[in-house]
Amino acid sequence: MSIPVVTVGAANEAVVDGLERLHGPVTVVRRCSELTELLAACQSGLALAAIVGDGSEELTTTLVDRLGAVGVCVVALTDSEDEARRLRSIGVVAASADIEPVVLAAEISRAVERTSSYGQADGPRSTGFAAPAADSPTAPQPEEAMAETSGSGRIFAVWGPAGAPGRTLLAVNMAAELAADGQSVILVDADSYGASVSAMLGLLDESAGLAQACRLADQGLLDIEALTAAASEVFTKAGSFRVLTGTTRADRWTELRAAALTLVLERARQLADVVVIDTGFCLEADEELTFDTLAPRRNASTLCSLELADVVFAVGSADAIGVPRLVRGLAELELVVQQASPRVVLNKVKRSAVGYAPEQQLAEAWSRYGPAFGIEAYIPSDPEACDAALLSGSVLLECAPDSDLRRAIAGLVCAPVHQKRHSFGRTARAPRRLKR
Known part of the structure; x- marks a missing residue:
């Protein structure tokens, strides 16, 4: 299955370029200059995943929830362990800034698969109807974050x-x-x-x-x-x-x-x-x-x-x-x-x-x-x-x-x-x- 991806941030252009050269199921369809542009692109149905190379500190639970409501999972690239821990707690897949493109493509595929399977059958703790978009369930948190908050x-x-x-x-x-x-x-x-x-x-x-x-x-x-x-x-x-x-x-x-x-x-x-x-x-x-x-x-x-x-x-x-x-x-x-x-x-x-x-x-x-x-x-x-x-x-x-x-x-x-x-x-x- 083809996985369209939108990106934001110029600091990790090498990783994004390597992702494009793979010619696999993960395809970069737009490179955004700021987070608001990425959000608009995702809400228009253009992508299934978003890669945040710069500005991960602007990601919040509400923003991730809005993207999850339209079926988009978020992957952030960071070298800070504290920032990675914070991102996981709000439902973001955190990866290293110098991650190999092949490994990144696999992470994106797994995240998209989790999001799509979650949409088919809500878990026992789903809050889909109470989230901002009632007809679309919120994207699930990664297993590590769920273990922390349970x-x-x-x-x-x-x-x-x-x-x-x-x-x-x-x-x-x-x-x-x-x-x-x-x-x-x-x-x-x-x-x-x-x-x-x-x-x-x-x-x-x-x-x-x-x-x-x-x-x-x-x-x-x-x-x-x-x-x-x-x-x-x-x-x-x-x-x-x-x-x-x-x-x-x-x-x-x-x-x-x-x-x-x-x-x-x-x-x-x-x-x-x-x-x-x-x-x-x-x-x-x-x-x-x-x-x-x-x-x-x-x-x-x-x-x-x-x-x-x-x-x-x-x-x-x-x-x-x-x-x-x-x-x-x-x-x-x-x-x-x-x-x-x-x-x-x-x-x-x-x-x-x-x-x-x-x-x-x-x-x-x-x-x-x-x-x-x-x-x-x-x-x-x-x-x-x-x-x-x-x-x-x-x-x-x-x-x-x-x-x-x-x-x-x-x-x-x-x-x-x-x-x-x-x-x-x-x-x-x-x-x-x-x-x-």
């Missing part, structure tokens, strides 16, 4: 439809309960519409930790130390956990690119036992309707988080508006993230909104009109405990440790904490002390 931690994504069903409340307190259970936890605020984790925990909203980590990942500079430095540490009386705070303004959503966020989450899996993500509500991909399908997408952070998650908690308000919204949202979630098997959580359960025996009535209504999977948990309404936690900038574990709300949330992630958990509506009240 981790054993689990990812819990907390999602819910519009209407403030309690995503942030659930995510923050899940992280606190997991930390109290002795696990290392990173809480990520990936809501591109209304990031609020920092406000709920009383953290200074001076910088966006997640945006900072994404910038480093985009440049291929995100390691364990850099991720730890970008995260804020929150201490409770039972443990501590790290937080990657969300964007400080809603218009900064463009900093949460899918390709960079994927690297951040994979690195977080390597650092922590559990990664809890507070996602946004919107699952639409309406940006694809614009003329530039490679432009940033506001919902990419939510879609990417849901696709990478090991467990998706779908939370909805237990009332006449929240339940139908959740049912419609779950149907949409099934379409955009087919591998997701969400654990349904109904929040703000109270008699005044549902009636007598609210859990029973919600279960009966769900069995008639809801999806095939059942309700995982019922979270009781406790506005006083929520207000106290928000006012003090703390978690329920500290301000309302004995509340049914706190026990219900902890029961989702660490069951031993909830041996005292009671069914809402049939809660055994503690005996009152008699006054003297």
